[in-house]
Amino acid sequence: MKILPGGVCEAGSTRVNKTGGWRTFKPVYNYDKCIKCKLCELLCPDSSVNPRDDGFFEFDYDFCKGCGICANECPTDAIDMVLEEK
């Protein structure tokens, strides 16, 4: 890789530069409690909540940093924050 002065590069470089490894806690859905209100999708600061065809959502663990905003805001407590363990 060569660098350009000023840190100029093609846009979208984060697609290959995955940042999910920064996470300590990961969000996990309990679909029995989920009411498909979309708050988690709207409030995710990193666009790491993606809609599924059935109306529910799933997390993009390549980029989710485990901030927990989704779990905190979920009106039905349908998201658990689970410690990442290797």
Place this chain on the structure above:
Amino acid sequence: MAPENKIDKKKMVVVEGSYAVAHATKVCRPNVISAYPITPQTHIVEELSQFMADGEIPNCEYINVESEFSALSALVGASAAGARSYSATTSQGLELMHEVLFNVSGMRLPVVMTIANRAVSAPINIWNDHQDSISQRDTGWIQLYAEDTQEISDMTPQAFKISEDKDILMPSMVCMDGFILSHVYEPVVLLEQDLTDEFLPKYEPEHVLDPKNPMSFGAFADPDSYTEFRYLQEQAMQKSLKKIEDVANEFYDAYGRYYGGLIDEYRTDDADIIIMAMGSIIGTIKNVIDKLRDRNVKVGLLKVRSFRPFPAAAIKDALKNAKVVAVLDKNISLGLNEGALFTETKSSLYNSKLDMPIIGYMVGHGGRDIKVDLIEKIVDDAKEVMKTGITIESQFTDLKEELI
């Protein structure tokens, strides 16, 4: 040897220093000007605002912003989009820009700003010294200091030309002493549009922010690559040493005026004592030198025009035959009791063959007048140091003991 200035007196008009700078900026054809007023810089952006209202700056956006932080942030976007970008500020305004200064330089955006140098608070003081820009010396901006209003006017297109060079792409601060130059009315030749169009071609950046061809600027750099970005910035600064000289010469060829490149010398040829300084104080020192030369005192002046990049080689060459060097600084690094020009000159002589005594004088803090007799006293001190060696290395010069 420095070429002789060819100033056509018939072309001279008496204008305020700020007007001369605003006019110089106008003929540089800026595309974006961000403006936030602060004394003693305000007249510059006021005059530019008037030019805009009169339709005299085509293809230009004049942005009123809510702070100096925004003023410079707006120019980050503007410059990345390929606009020739300009602002002016001073003192607390420049200090508020601190964080953004690093970004502009790191993103290699050739923004040019006029700094009407002023003291920093507290205590609040609106008069001239160099503490504001000297405090920003490590932000990666080229810093040029002007001696009079003609020089600061002429320095403006020079700065754009230096900054926009493809091998450099570093922003510039063009510094003029607040009030002493910004508010003085003196005769100047205003820059001609046709000459300036020829001297300063259109800015054509290699990479621009454009939705049709998206790019990221100033992208994330982890420990694997950050060092290399800093190295490239330093390399650009080193290249600008030659560019500053070249552009000063090209300016002379086009306009017939020259003030030195990195440095300028006045009666240094056989000088035992060399005084070093930056900014408007140069004129006063030249007068003192003429007076003392009539009394056979071998004294000369080394004017430092470029503080960043620091012209260590040029300074060493100019000082090589001096027996003593006295450095005048309108700033202080508190806790070191030295001004920046003194510290850096002293440090560049270490590890070299030059070992003449070098003494520092901090003068003119918060706009206190620097009078002829004060400079004469410094020369007397230097004569004493030549005989007996250094007793005080660096000192406050015009201290009023009775106030403390």
